[in-house]
Amino acid sequence: MTIRRRNSQFDLSRGFALAATFLFFVSLATAPSSRAQAAPSQTEIGKPGGRITVALRTDPKTLNPILAVDTTSREVIGAMQADLVHINRQTQRTEPALASSWKVSPDGRKYTLALRRDVKFSDGAPFTADDVIFTFQLYLDESLSSPQRDLLVIDNKPIAVKKIDNYTVEFDLTKPYGPGERIFDSLAILPKHQLEAAYRDKKIGEIWGVNAKPEEIAGLGPFRLKSYVAGQQLLLERNPNYWRKDANGTNLPYLNELLFTVVANEDAQVIKFKSGETQILERVGADNFNLLQRENSSKSQCLYDVGPGLEFVFLLLNMNSLDTAKHADITAKEQWFRDLKFRRAVSLAMDRKGMVRLVYGGRATPIWGNVSPGNKLWLAANIPHPDRSIDQAKGLLKSDGFSWDANGALLDQQKHPVTFTVIVSSSNAQRTKIATIAQDDLKQLGIDVKVVPLEFRALVDRVMNTHDYDAVLMNLVNGDVDPTPEMGLWRYSGEMHLWDIGEKTAATPWEAELDKLMESQMTTTEYATRKKLYDRVQEIAAQNLPLVFLLSPDILVGAQSTVGNFRPGILDPYALWNIDEQFLRPAGAACH
């Protein structure tokens, strides 16, 4: 769960569909709505000045790229930091960023990157190869347990970074690496001169919090911190030292300021967008999207349905190894959750089509595996799509020793009633609705489920740290179409191995197989072989249901027609990935 393409990322608090398709393979014809506009693809020459306001669902938790795991933090960090190689969210291809060019050794192991010269951090200090070496030292430091680390460790060996000269670095990936230079996307390059002392004192975890002073945070991104008011807003100002220029040689970014306001509720975000208070609307729900489209007669807002996304929503049953004394009630329930037949019955009872229709107004797709149908390049064709069947589900439970009492309540093998709590992010209306539908579906099996909405951070804490929950309805968003970002999820030792975090050895044979498959797909460069390996991963996931996959929503975004170069993509961050190129034009402009 972390940095964009890399791990599957958390998007618990907002989770409004984003979508991702592999450009080369998926045409826009797969986009479900005929009314949705195609996003412009040409970059325009913009006009400097102005401010764009974007609403965030929650406060960012940190501005420290080493530690950030939640979408909000990463979104803000994305505007403040830069990477070596960047994936263009619209074309899906890699583009030079801080590295102006790169060479790959014939064996596919070594990447030699030529760094841009005359680049300065936002505080004026020069950027050199030392910063790159230092940055990777941090990401790879086990004691910092950075979420990016998983991806930089290939076959149990961390990648090696070597300085060739002040503007050349060599990366030894230890093995041929499937995704290639995509590995460098979204890995923010950090200022050594500013962080070295903190790293020596082992204080990296404490710095660059949201309350840091603006001068304490230097970055190579288009914007730098100006001020932060907790619970209200975070204001970024133009980084005068930013290295990118447009085709005419004008320094980017065009905008003077980028303001993030905290608006906890989607409806309030929509109203603010409608009234023109915010310029960009990210991750809007289908209800509101359709409403905006209906009411937008003046065309002052441009709305885009970018297509099905890389996000998948699922029900997660807690299978963590817990202290039996402390969590007696949960460990008792885990006996059901660890039972494959029980998980299959739960999955069979889910009315995925109803969820798509009622919650997303049709702007989503039911799924039975982890890969969204939008990702045609990697989707395994042989994943079965069993129809919803309460009878079959009941049959499965019965064959497993479950029974029902006179009132139709499900009893387990020891005749204890089967009942559990599903936690869900309280700030996400869609997810709460899905939970209500799932609750009703499970009731038909005789399972009494309680839905408890929790504040986002409290929920993440329970899922990731304390494991104090029965079940959770949440989502993951893959940052890239490539399977490698899912390493942390499928490897038993991964940081995001959600259903049983922190396994020392694989708890089941299929988890051991998943681990091996993921490892080999990562170190294979040939697509056909990788695809075969990843197909098997999907097959195992669909058979064993560590997560009960439910659906994958479309990416729906909007911008005022005054925002120039608004080119939403299907990879997170959908709307802000090219914020350095976005600009404001006079009112009255038409959508593209």
Added chain:
Amino acid sequence: MSIRMSPHAKRNTLLVLFIALHIVVIFPGFFSTQGYAEQNRDLPFSPPTRLHFVRPDGHFSLRPFVYGWNEAALDTGIYEADRSQIYPLQFFVHGSPYTIVKGINASTHLFGVESPGRLYLFGTDDFGRDEFSRMLYGGRISILAGWIGAAIALFTGGIVGLISGYTGRWVDSVTMRMVELFMALPWLYLLFAVRAILPLRIETTDTFILLIGVVGIIGWARPARLVRSMVLSAKERNFVLAARAMGASNTYILRKHILPQVYALLLTMAAYLVPQFILAEVTLSFLGLGIGEPVPSWGTLLAELQKYNVLVNYWWMYAPGIALVALFLIYHWASSTIQQRVGVPLT
């Protein structure tokens, strides 16, 4: 109320309305047409079903009837009546089972239409649940909350006021300072705090009762002050002084002479407090602190209106709000009638 009615007729109308309302919400299963959690996933946000009296062929029908939905149009999300399907309204129909009190189940509903016809008097919500039935069930929770809250507040307040007023001196001073403290307490924040410290797995119903209990306990201050003032004036009356001179004990005086004077006040207070506590429940649920899905209360039903697209598109979702206003008027009417009859000041 400016309706011209004789006081007697007015009182009877009020009484009938008051009783009818409570019967309906105490036995929502019988009056509703569906279970509150019954989802009809093919019919989200269906508009209220219209009752018709004139058949397509022009004939008048005394028994009202409804049309079925045009299935083909439904698939595209459009609600259109299909005039070839006619379902007459029937009374005492067999429908979804419900529980009257724990252990006693029934499945007869006052009215309904035969399947596959559907009757949604107030439309449906986003899961296709019947808003009318949910409103009746929701009323039970809301009014129950009002009654429990008021009972706790009156009981606590009554006892504190009685002791404080009758004993006087430092006891009076201390309790009255406490009353001021409680009246200044920001109860909403207190409830947020209480909810936050409760464990996850506690039953939502229990949480809810607990929160209402807390609201009731915080609400004792005002009745306590009123009761105290009544007691203060009552204990100086000549017949009380006379009783004391005759050697009557404190308990005797309280029971025989003072309490009867306070009863009327408590009754008026009750009619005045119940709507206040209903409003407290609605506020709590509206902010997400109330009873959990799928059990409805008027607050959770109204909370749907927080969603912008519901607010502007589906007018029938306002129904619980209208019911709330009607309920408040009836209670207000009741409280002013009692007040006129017994003649006690309320503030």
